[in-house]
Amino acid sequence: MPVEDAANPAIETRDLRKRYGSEVALDGISLSIPSGTVYGFLGPNGAGKTTTMRLLTGLAQPSGGGARVCGTPVSDRRAMASLVGYLPETPPLYEEFSAREQLEYVADLRDVPTETAAERIDEHLDRFDLTADADKRIDAYSKGMRQKTAFIQSVLHDPDVLFLDEPTAGLDPRAARRIRESIVDLADAGTTVFLSTHILPVVEAVADAVGVLFDGRLVAEGTPAEVTARAETGDSSSLEDAFLAVTSEREPQAIPGGE
Ligand SMILES: Nc1ncnc2c1ncn2[C@@H]1O[C@H](COP(=O)(O)OP(=O)(O)OP(=O)(O)O)[C@@H](O)[C@H]1O
Numbered sequence: 001m002p003v004e005d006a007a008n009p010a011i012e013t014r015d016l017r018k019r020y021g022s023e024v025a026l027d028g029i030s031l032s033i034p035s036g037t038v039y040g041f042l043g044p045n046g047a048g049k050t051t052t053m054r055l056l057t058g059l060a061q062p063s064g065g066g067a068r069v070c071g072t073p074v075s076d077r078r079a080m081a082s083l084v085g086y087l088p089e090t091p092p093l094y095e096e097f098s099a100r101e102q103l104e105y106v107a108d109l110r111d112v113p114t115e116t117a118a119e120r121i122d123e124h125l126d127r128f129d130l131t132a133d134a135d136k137r138i139d140a141y142s143k144g145m146r147q148k149t150a151f152i153q154s155v156l157h158d159p160d161v162l163f164l165d166e167p168t169a170g171l172d173p174r175a176a177r178r179i180r181e182s183i184v185d186l187a188d189a190g191t192t193v194f195l196s197t198h199i200l201p202v203v204e205a206v207a208d209a210v211g212v213l214f215d216g217r218l219v220a221e222g223t224p225a226e227v228t229a230r231a232e233t234g235d236s237s238s239l240e241d242a243f244l245a246v247t248s249e250r251e252p253q254a255i256p257g258g259e
Pocket of ligand 1: 023025044046048049050051052
């Protein structure tokens, strides 16, 4: 069972906003996500999902509002480095390193003790069927092998909150299942997982709650069943039907003139 603590949310945002010049990427979102839960963060292309994750990992500065992760303001980048793990859409990997070297390097950066790092690296390489290729250079890796390596590096330091941007992209069914299992295992162990993906069956399988972002605003939130039911798309409707309903036939919202 997830270790939930609604009074001390792992992720909390208040009217969080981000502009890029005149472009409003995020138009004031407020979230409260209990620790030890999986939050599926959905939205069409360009809705503001990556922007939100960059703000919540301290990689970008908000234009307005605020956010805390485990009670710490996200502006504290030093604290964020140990509190959060982040698998971005295009993960940073050193082509000339092997997967093992890459993972040892990241573990060292995150101050994971050498012996603990070695154990975790071996365990994860095995779990993702990478052991035989672990000493090959990453520039000879397939897309899926890179994605698996990047996922492992995002969890090596045992973060309290894990942000995943399309973690199963490019993975074969076995590897995708391993990622889904890992997400559930991590949440069971108390990690909060913030999962952005367009693969809605993955969200239905693992998420405790979902939020749907459209044009920089949160337009639906609840358990997958609640969001599906509220969209009132029919008796046999799915999360996909609900997603399409809440992200269509909406006029773009007027953008306020200032913060
Ligand atoms: N560095 C940037 N400079 C200017 N505009 C940006 C920048 N990053 C994002 N945007 C804009 O902000 C909006 C939200 O982008 P974002 O990448 O957060 O969307 P997304 O929901 O992650 O999309 P996708 O599903 O395609 O990955 C888009 O209109 C995008 O063009």
